[in-house]
Amino acid sequence: MTPSYGWYGDDFTGATDTLATLARRGQRAFLFLRLPEERHLAEVGELDAVGIAGAARTMTRAEIRSELSPVGEFFRRLGVRVIHYKCCSTFDSAPERGNIAAAISVLRDYVDHPGVAIVGGQPSLGRYCAFSNLFAASGLEGDVFRLDRHPTMSGHPATPMTEADLRRHLTLLGLPAVAAIHWPLLVKSDHLVREEWERLSQGSQAILFDALEQCHVEAVGRLCKSQSKQRSLLMVGASSVAQACFEEAGDSLSGPSAAPGPVLAFVGSLSPTTRGQVAAARSYHRIPVDPDDLTTSAHLREQVVDKAVAALAQGLNVMLSTAPETGEAPPAATDSLADLSGLVVDSILKRHPVRRLAIAGGDTSSKIVGRLGFWGLGYQGQISNGVAVSVARSSDKARDNMHLLLKGGQMGHTQLFETFLAD
Numbered sequence: 001m002t003p004s005y006g007w008y009g010d011d012f013t014g015a016t017d018t019l020a021t022l023a024r025r026g027q028r029a030f031l032f033l034r035l036p037e038e039r040h041l042a043e044v045g046e047l048d049a050v051g052i053a054g055a056a057r058t059m060t061r062a063e064i065r066s067e068l069s070p071v072g073e074f075f076r077r078l079g080v081r082v083i084h085y086k087c088c089s090t091f092d093s094a095p096e097r098g099n100i101a102a103a104i105s106v107l108r109d110y111v112d113h114p115g116v117a118i119v120g121g122q123p124s125l126g127r128y129c130a131f132s133n134l135f136a137a138s139g140l141e142g143d144v145f146r147l148d149r150h151p152t153m154s155g156h157p158a159t160p161m162t163e164a165d166l167r168r169h170l171t172l173l174g175l176p177a178v179a180a181i182h183w184p185l186l187v188k189s190d191h192l193v194r195e196e197w198e199r200l201s202q203g204s205q206a207i208l209f210d211a212l213e214q215c216h217v218e219a220v221g222r223l224c225k226s227q228s229k230q231r232s233l234l235m236v237g238a239s240s241v242a243q244a245c246f247e248e249a250g251d252s253l254s255g256p257s258a259a260p261g262p263v264l265a266f267v268g269s270l271s272p273t274t275r276g277q278v279a280a281a282r283s284y285h286r287i288p289v290d291p292d293d294l295t296t297s298a299h300l301r302e303q304v305v306d307k308a309v310a311a312l313a314q315g316l317n318v319m320l321s322t323a324p325e326t327g328e329a330p331p332a333a334t335d336s337l338a339d340l341s342g343l344v345v346d347s348i349l350k351r352h353p354v355r356r357l358a359i360a361g362g363d364t365s366s367k368i369v370g371r372l373g374f375w376g377l378g379y380q381g382q383i384s385n386g387v388a389v390s391v392a393r394s395s396d397k398a399r400d401n402m403h404l405l406l407k408g409g410q411m412g413h414t415q416l417f418e419t420f421l422a423d
Helices: 011-025 038-044 062-077 100-109 166-173 189-202 215-229 239-243 271-280 290-297 300-313 335-350 362-371 416-422
Strands: 005-008 030-031 050-055 082-086 117-119 127-130 134-139 144-147 178-181 208-211 235-238 261-267 282-286 316-322 356-361 378-383 389-395 400-406
Touching: 005 011, 005 062, 005 239, 011 030, 011 050, 011 082, 011 239, 011 362, 011 378, 011 389, 011 400, 038 378, 050 062, 062 100, 082 239, 100 166, 100 235, 117 215, 117 239, 127 144, 144 400, 166 178, 166 208, 178 189, 189 208, 189 215, 215 235, 215 239, 235 239, 239 356, 261 335, 271 416, 282 300, 290 300, 290 335, 300 316, 300 335, 335 356, 335 362, 356 362, 356 416, 362 400, 378 400, 378 416, 400 416
Parallel strands: 005 050, 005 082, 030 050, 082 235, 117 208, 117 235, 178 208, 261 316, 261 356, 282 316, 356 400
Antiparallel strands: 030 378, 127 134, 134 144, 378 389, 389 400
């Protein structure tokens, strides 16, 4: 059976959230961590939806083109009807880092429909798009801010969001002629929505849809499902795109089954939400990691590995963190820091394998998981809204079927790390 839906996640945490969204809607979905070999496709079996997890969120324009061209060709060869470029739900992107417009310019060549559908929000995650302006909940309290006034995203160290109007934001990234369909039309008839889509498609390269409530997401879905049956379609947005394309299966949040042994956690996120989760993680042996030590001294990195291995050998759950628990956050994590974080985790697992691994931070997750040699992820269970537990597939028997919790900085409830131990 040909999959109808293909998604590329611009970081690993977002890609796994879409995996969970699809699985909980009854779809046979699997996420590959690179373009799959034929033997891995055969091992997974028939799929309704196939994903590729990447790291385009940290890439330059040239790197994005090199990354996405073979992905687009893969999806076209499979015959998917919808290609979903899964970006962060806050659309944070910069001209030379994770440029969403650059990704669109590549992937639109691999679909038949000239128009690109952009879903501007994900209400289920506290991301609301109204009259093209994006609002986002902040912190564990859930206060909602316009994105250019959001306490985290407006000052993001790598991709600060100083423009809340997504039309203007995407235009500044290099995507011309962005039109919009706003929520008052979405609550009217599907016929009127379709007519407006067809009219705007004549003069616009992309059409942005509001998403203030779930019914708006569903209205976009009815339109795009109909359009994709006629011509394959590129859609852009968070996991709300998957919510739009597939109906809710009616299940509630369900915890994953536990894997034996201690848990290893690595925290590379600087967000206030993650700080609160770390503070609540009282069942872990904490090992603070100075980012400068990690990036400048092989000897100090080895000391970190030694401490973690010794604690795991005692049966302790171990949490490594490059983020300070108090005081000001350090400058943005560099690619070097993320790469070396992966080296540290890999070294620990070679000396003391574990069956459960938690990683906090989108960029950190991409780098660490990429280092560990997994070839794919299946869905295991939902642990919090926006955070899933995946089963990692690997040719290394010691790592095959490891349970992974990958979370973005702003995702998850306060007791997330504790819940991972209990479930």
